[in-house]
Amino acid sequence: MDKNSLSVQIGEQLRYFRQQRHLTLEDLAELTGVSKPMIGQIERGTSNPTVSTLWKIAAGLQIPFASFLTTNPSVKIKKVDEQPFFTDDDDLFEVYNTFSSPGIPVEIYRIRLLPGCMHFSERSGSGTVKSITVHSGRLTVKIGEEESFTINNGDSVSFTTDNCQVYENTTNTVCEMNMAIYYSRTQVQL
Template structure:
């Protein structure tokens, strides 16, 4: 986390600019002097809670906006840092790499040798995309059955019962992307 006074200053400047206010206009709206606002924006002053409340009230923003970390244009995720959902005893581990967002979710799945996981049909608008990273995966879709090897992929409408199986003697790892064509 950045030093708090730097973070507050950057957020204040961003808020002021998003409202198209000059320092003079912000000072008039908040009752905090132009030199003080400038010092806060440059991270040269550590404002008191009272001063921040005056600024928040004058600019009509929540108090916590000044302490908000900026959103990044990227997000790093590793299954090592995630707690998996267990199925089939502990023979199936599902890691939610990116939870439901707008219309999709991305899962990382480990199937131990011998694991067979039946999955009931999903609503008509759900498609699944499977990409095998390691091992061999048998996927049964309705009555159809196919075998996917490392590097192979499959897309299907998930509105039928389907099943994932690892009938090999080594772990199978695959990525599962679920796309919801209708918002939940």
């Protein structure tokens, strides 16, 4: 899916969720910490929002992040070149949605951290659990004020998202991982 089509789809989904909750642009800006002009640009499909911006909006609306990426929950094969994806951190952080379905409180992503990538993820609140499995390379994860953890090829880590996280690739090779996100208290029925 090309970036322009993806931006339009994200905008349509955002407008749907905002209107479903009878929120104005101002209401949503206050709820998410994302400016009213940025939300308007996203809804019109004229902005290519960052992963961090969409996470803030999803957290404010209390919906799965992938809700912006899916319009039809029917079963289908997602070929690599058809998977919706985002980049962040100067294109060093790539996020590919591999599974999401409205009403199901689980999302699965394939993530690539290019060498030198350091990605910050804000806390999502209680009731959310992330599970990461590294498939190639090495990942350094810092959760809140805790020490850093090194996750090697084949290793997994699970944690609640009560604290912010930092994901870092300090090697010279690409780190590829899968991330599953489980929302134990889904507040929104889609």
